[in-house]
Amino acid sequence: MLAVYFDCPGGPENLYVKEVMKPHPGEGEVLVKVSASALNRADLLQRRGKYPPPKGASDILGLEAAGTVAGLGPGCKGRWKMGDAVMALLSGGGQAEYVTVPEGYLMPIPSGMTFIQAAAIPEAWLTAFQLLHFVGKIQKGETVLIHAGASGVGMAAIQLVKLAKAIPIVTAGTQEKLKATANAGAAAGFNYKNEDFSEKVLAFTQGSGVDIILDCVGGSYWEKNVNCLSTDGRWIVYGLLSGGEVHGDLLARLLSKRGSIHTSLLRSRDKEASNGHQQPIHLILKSMIERLVKAFTEDVLPYFSGGTSPHLQPLVDSIYPLHEIAEAHRMMEENKNIGKIVIKMPA
Numbered sequence: 001m002l003a004v005y006f007d008c009p010g011g012p013e014n015l016y017v018k019e020v021m022k023p024h025p026g027e028g029e030v031l032v033k034v035s036a037s038a039l040n041r042a043d044l045l046q047r048r049g050k051y052p053p054p055k056g057a058s059d060i061l062g063l064e065a066a067g068t069v070a071g072l073g074p075g076c077k078g079r080w081k082m083g084d085a086v087m088a089l090l091s092g093g094g095q096a097e098y099v100t101v102p103e104g105y106l107m108p109i110p111s112g113m114t115f116i117q118a119a120a121i122p123e124a125w126l127t128a129f130q131l132l133h134f135v136g137k138i139q140k141g142e143t144v145l146i147h148a149g150a151s152g153v154g155m156a157a158i159q160l161v162k163l164a165k166a167i168p169i170v171t172a173g174t175q176e177k178l179k180a181t182a183n184a185g186a187a188a189g190f191n192y193k194n195e196d197f198s199e200k201v202l203a204f205t206q207g208s209g210v211d212i213i214l215d216c217v218g219g220s221y222w223e224k225n226v227n228c229l230s231t232d233g234r235w236i237v238y239g240l241l242s243g244g245e246v247h248g249d250l251l252a253r254l255l256s257k258r259g260s261i262h263t264s265l266l267r268s269r270d271k272e273a274s275n276g277h278q279q280p281i282h283l284i285l286k287s288m289i290e291r292l293v294k295a296f297t298e299d300v301l302p303y304f305s306g307g308t309s310p311h312l313q314p315l316v317d318s319i320y321p322l323h324e325i326a327e328a329h330r331m332m333e334e335n336k337n338i339g340k341i342v343i344k345m346p347a
Contacts, residue, residue, distance in 0.1 A: 002346065003060045003096035004325050009049025012329035017322055022098050023058070025073030029100045030080055033070040035115035037062045037094040039328050039341040040123050040152070041216075041239065047329065053092040062094025062343075065101075066109060066118035076103050085109040089122040089266070089289060095325065097345055104290035107297050110304040120314035120340035121304075124152035127238065127266055128160050129296050131214055135262050136234050140165040142211035145201055145228065147221065148241075149186060150177035152340040155315045157214055158184045163303065163310055169204060171197045173335070180338045184315070198224035209233060209257075219243045226253045236262045315339030322346060 001022045006014040025031045043061045045051035053059050066087040069080050080086065086106045093099040109118040131153075132138045138161065146157045149170025161168035162185045169188040170181045178189035188204050190197040201210055209230035215221060216239030225235055235254075254261065266289065303312040317337040320328040321344050328341050 001097035002322065003093075004062070004322070005060070006047055009047065012047070012326040012333070015047065015326045015329060017325065020060075020096070023093070023100045025071050025076075025100045027073055027075045028077075028103055029073040030069055030076065030086075030103050030106060031071030031073070032065060032067045032086060032088060032099050032101055032106075034065045034067040034094065034097055034099055034345050036067070036119035036345060037065045037343045038119045038123065038152070039332055039343065040064070041241075041332070043095075044329060044332060057091035058093030058096075058099070060093045060096050060099075062092065062096065062099070063090050064088065064119060064122035065090060065094035065099055066115040066121075067345075070098065073100070079103055080106060085115075085118075087118040087122050089126050089293065095322070095343055102286060102290070104286075105293055107293060107301060110301060112306050113304060116316060116319060116342050116344065117314050119342050120152065120316050123266070124340060125156040125160075125300070125314070126292055126296055127153050128157040128214075129300060130266065130292050131236050131238055131264060132157065132160055132164065132212070133295070134292065135236055135264050136212045136214075138164050138166055138212060141167070143167045143169065143205055143230075144212040144214065145197075145210040146170045146186075146214045147192075147217050148172070149181040149189060150338045151216070152315075153214075153216065153238075154181070155184050155339050158186050159310075159312050160300070161185075163300070163312070169201065169210070177338055180315075196224065198228040201228035205230070212236065214238065216240075217242050219245045222246050222250055223248060223253075226250065226257065226259065229254075229257055229259050231257050231259075233257065233259050234262060235259060236264060238264045316342050318342070319344055 003020045005018045040063050069084040088101045088106045144161045146154050148154045149172045158168045167187050170186045171192045172178050181189050190200040209228050213235045215237050218240035220242035317339040319342045
């Protein structure tokens with residue numbers, strides 16, 4: 001099969017497509033013929049050598065995919081049959097013609113949705129759903145500040161906050177991106193490049209601050225984040241685009257608001273077994289992802305089908321054929337995309 005590869009860490013120019021062995025599904029795994037995958041920041045980090053795949057995971061890039069069931073491994077429980085249209089969250093391997101997936105990671109593609117649209121759902125929407133519900137415990141009427149509001153996770157989070165009957169507000173770096181977030185349902189948006197978002201957030205909330213912050217930026221935002229966090233607010237860090245260093249009295253500032261910091265990653269860096277009688281880390285993660293996928297499938301997926309209200313919609317920014325993978329990476333590195341960049345496999 002064809003797959004995206006790079007021989008040494010570096011820039012997008014190191015990427016190429018080559019012929020590799022097609023994987024075989026193991027115990028409880030499903031083989032999926034991939035029609036489309038999507039690009040994530042983690043792919044860029046992995047290409048640079050800064051985010052290695054977990055042990056035992058594919059070293060091919062790609063954390064999500066949509067396609068059809070092409071094979072069933074031993075021990076599968078009959079949830080899926082040959083030819084089913086599915087989408088999946090992956091630990092790697094999505095940017096290839098075939099990928100193996102634990103059956104509990106698969107979701108049905110909503111009726112009327114294309115493979116291109118479906119490929120834009122798993123990583124971004126499951127991440128946003130996990131951050132809001134599993135980590136942040138979002139409540140009706142709360143206000144949520146979403147950084148990088150026009151990203152894949154950001155656009156998903158806006159819609160999920162609305163679905164939870166809460167209030168989404170965002171930051172973004174251009175007026176075009178802020179307009180897109182407003183179209184997705186954001187109640188307010190602030191350009192972090194030319195205004196102090198913490199002052200704008202406090203004005204919007206009449207001084208009370210936000211209940212939840214979804215933060216993929218990290219270090220450089222800490223002071224403004226704490227400034228506009230409400231009493232008992234939850235600050236959730238799921239990325240470090242500006243780095244992880246904090247210079248200042250973070251803990252005292254946070255303590256004064258009784259605020260809490262949570263961190264979250266869907267992709268584990270370590271699949272090795274723990275010592276003693278503890279459950280292996282990768283089994284704990286697998287169980288968590290299966291619970292997440294089940295909850296998302298039951299509570300959110302129906303709203304992607306036509307005629308539902310509210311109607312959820314994945315936003316696809318652009319589509320690149322597999323052999324133009326380097327261009328797709330350049331597009332994301334330049335931070336030009338609004339929504340997801342999707343990779344289309346050869347027919």
